[in-house]
Amino acid sequence: MRLERLRLLLPPLLTLLFGISEASHPCDQISGSYNDWSSNAISKEVVVVGGGIAGLAAMKTFMENQVPNAVLLEAQDYLGGRVKTHREGSILVEDGAEWINGGSSNRLYGLAQSLGFLTQPLQTSDYDWRTKTSEGDDANAAGYDVANEVFNECEEDSVKINYRETGYGQCYLDRFPNWYDNGLTSPDEKAAWENYLHMWVLKDTGTNTWMDVSGRDADHFTDWGEDKWNQWSQGFDALTNHLKSSIPQNNIKTSTPVCKIFWDSDPVGKVLVVTATQEAYLADYVLVTASVGHLKDRHFQLFDPPLPSNYQNNLNNIELGVADKVQLGWQEPWWDTTQKKPLNLHIIFKNFNLPAEQSWLYGIMEFLSIHQQTNMLQAFVTGDKARQMENMSSEEVKEHLLSHLRRVTGQDVPEPTLFRRTQWEKNVWMKGSYNSYIPVTGDAAGLTSREPLAKPISNSQGVKVIHWAGEHTSNTRYGTVDGAMDSGETAAFAIIDDMDTYY
Structure with missing residues (x-):
């Protein structure tokens, strides 16, 4: 507790002594006391905190199981969380989740198919497929084959189990030299293709290095085979929209950040939830589906009393990676003006001689045409490279990308008609994106699975009043939309079972 008091005192001390101040959080502006808020509180059976896929799936479950007195409170002005589609004219891009991971094994595959919204992927031969160095030379495409073989081998459960006590990246480091040294590609490009494989793994994890992720955590993930x-x-x-269609409009409130959750202060065991808009709800249960990045950042301010120390430790021992996207669009594909094929451009770095301000580009290992739109390109940027990119102006980011593409392709890349980049780390309600992970240090500290993060918290009367959902609570499908959806449904049914027990 001493460390927490110091953490809370540090910002005002910095402001007083050095004129340094933190950006104000929307929840720092609320005023009032517990008695003020509780006296005007609206009674609810359940309050769902967060309108991402987990929260929406939970609300849909409540509505379909005769729990109509529930409300979903979403901090942002849209629903979906890390599912966020952007439309601009005929252009459609995804700021967050993009693919149905695992193909037909994923329940979302069948759902999209039943709704008439499932796309079938293009064949490799349909792409303008290139492997280049960052200086614009042709790279030996066999290096990609090596990276692909090693990536797929380390995804297998029978392999991952051998790295339960070490960083997941050790699997790649062990196998890459053996594949590469079998003469599959040119020796002078070996380090460059190993770095490419490293970036590939980081695109999946959002981490700074492939040695961050616990091999045990990676082993828990259920892989349904190569993504299609x-x-x-x-x-x-x-x-x-499908999930929302089952929920009455009055049961959802957007632009309504939850700022306080008093979970063990009410004499009859209710939970008081206070929002930034000064609304208050007195609920039997609260289901928290917020991003684990937001929870790590704000749980001391959010929960009163503080969460139990064991749960705080669990939050300290899990991380949320960051995987941002940069997207560019043109009227016509400049890379292939004849056949107008979509582009699949793979880049390796044999030299790391970019200007310091452009060093974030080292995090990009490919540019890919997206959503079968041949005039669009997209790249992922992860970890510290993403944070560097997020803190630059949009114009700087765009100019860096254009100069990089011109250098790599040797072509005259025109100014794009569309440019976008995500900033998930800067979003105070997310503080990251895509994939939570248990680092090696978290595993060593005792968090060996996600199950403790999904365990409800009981008040002093023994009632499980705080429940949890979200991708970070899924032990086998974390970092996926289907995992988030399943977690919301599971938590909702657990609350419904508790209702039958206590009421």
Whole structure:
């Protein structure tokens, strides 16, 4: 507790002594006391905190199981969380989730198919497929084959189990030299293709290095085989709309951040939830589906009393990676003006001689045409490279990308008609994106699975009043939309079972 008091005192001390101040959080502006808020509170059976896929799936479950006195409170002005589709004219891009991971084994595959929104992927031969160095030379494409073989081998459960006590990246480091040294590609490019594989793994994890992720955590993930790159033809928010359609409009409130949760202060065991808009709800149960990045950042301010120390420790021992996207669009594909094929451009770095301000580009290992739109390109940027990019101006980011593409392709890349980049780390309600992970240090500290993060918290009367959902609570499908959806449904049914027990 001493460390927490110091953490809370540090910002005002910095402001007083050095004129340094933190950006104000929307919840720092609320005023009032517990008695003020509770006296005007609206009674609810359940308050769902967060309108991402987990929260929407939970609300849909409540509505379909005779729990109508529930409300969903979403901090942002849209629903879906890390499912966020952007439309601009005929252009459709995804800021967050994009693919139905695992193909037909994923329940979302069948759902998208039943709704008439399932796309079938293009064949490799349909792409303008290139491997280049960052200086614009042709790279030996056999290096990609090596990286692909090693990536797929380390995804197998029978392999991952051998790295339960070490960083997941050790699997790649062990196997890459053996594949590469079998003469499959040119020796002078070996380090460059190993770095490419490293970036590939980081695109999946959002971490700074492939040695961050606990091999045990990676082993828990259920892999349904190689992704088939199926997408939602009308945007991933078709799933958001599908879930929302079962929920009465009055049961959802957007632009309503939850700022305080008093979970053990009421004499009859209710939970008081206070929002930034000064609304208050007195609920039997609260289901928290917020991003684990937001929870790590704000749980001391959010919960009163503080969460139990064991749960705080669990939050300290899990991380949320960051995987941002940069997206560019043109009227016509400049890379292939004849056949107008979509582009699949793979880049390796044999030299790391970019200007310091452009060093974030080292995090990009490919540019890919997206949503079968041949005039669009997209790249992922992860970890510290993403944070560096997020803190630059949009104009700087765009100019860096254009100069990089011109250098790599040797072509005259025109100014794009569309440019976008995500900033998930800067979003105070997310503080990251895509994939939570248990680092090696978290595993060593005792968090060996996600199950403790999904365990409800009981008040002093023994009632499980705080429940949890979200991708970070899924032990086998974390970092996926289907995992988030399943967690919301599971938590909702657990609350319904508790209602039958106590009421």
